[in-house]
Amino acid sequence: MRRSHALGLVGAACWDAWRLLASRIEDATGLLLLGAVAIGLWAAGRATRNAPIRVGRLAALLCLYAAATLTGPALLQIAAAMLAVVIVAVPEATRSLPRVPLLAAALLALPILPTMDFLLAYPLRRASAMLTVSLLQMNGLSVRLQGVALDWHGRLIQFDAPCSGVRMLWAALLLASIVSIAGRFSTARYALLLGTALAAAVTGNGVRAASLFYLETGLLTPGLPWAHEAIGIVAFAFIAAAVVGGSRWKARAW
Known part of the structure; x- marks a missing residue:
């Protein structure tokens, strides 16, 4: 047929x-x-x-x-x-x-964010919170992890669902799929780029959360109402740069 x-x-x-x-x-x-x-x-x-x-x-x-x-x-x-x-x-x-990246892009284009929120929100919140605590402790702050909350001098700062980074992960995976389609990546190279996108999304969200910690606790008061949005944009720019840079590095390595 x-x-x-x-x-x-x-x-x-x-x-x-x-x-x-x-x-x-x-x-x-x-x-x-x-x-x-x-x-x-x-x-x-x-x-x-x-x-x-x-x-x-x-x-x-x-x-x-x-x-x-x-x-x-x-x-x-x-x-x-x-x-x-x-x-x-x-x-x-x-x-x-290439069919595999195209199929992944087609599935990611579907309305799957509610399902991703349900399945991945808590694991991503936990991973981002652990990374955030490590970054803040490296900066000399006495912060501990309790579940998915940051304990700072008895004050709990929650990692709520919007801070899980699910949307960042979705965007990173979609970008990796688009780059792989444009670059005609093999399935193996595409899988490696998906791993890069996952690592970049979790790391970028952890860095974003660590930056927002200073605003939430009052350690840093820039007086800018759009500071949260600006930090989010910078974090996503980091993720996108990591995905694109990772694709170029793997193109030379493979």
Whole structure:
């Protein structure tokens, strides 16, 4: 079967997933990301529309989608549909558009932040709090860790959910996927860049939290109402630079 016909079949078979996806898009960012993914898939599908695809593989993808529809939550159903579209659109032999980073970017473009918050918020809060305590102790401050809170002279400063760094991690993983697509990275190089993105996100959030500690405790009072936002922007700039720099270093090493 030609891939153009298979794509049409997958699109029609997964119509309920597209309906669910449309109902979960809450802002322009998600719409733009999905639009970019759609353009990339359209370009890949146009370049390989006459390439054949095994009927058995197509049937397996549709069975996987059916299983997700019957047994899984809506997000799993949407992810299974996106997986089927990417695998059908991008054959293994396509070097101009690596499939694994594209699939990851497509999944990250889905409305997965609430799920990431639920699954990763506490582990990331704990890791960032441990790093923050270490940084502050290195600076001579008597700070201890209690759970996900900083204990400073009997005062507990909580690491709440927005400070977990989940959104920083999501953005770092998405940036790593985009860089890998643009650089035509192999799966191994892409996996290494994902590790770099994870380490940079946790480190950057820890540095951000350590910087905010001085504002929260009154040790530093710059009198700037936008200080929190400025620190967050600087921290994300550090993360982005680490991801891009890591991709260049690995490009030379590999």
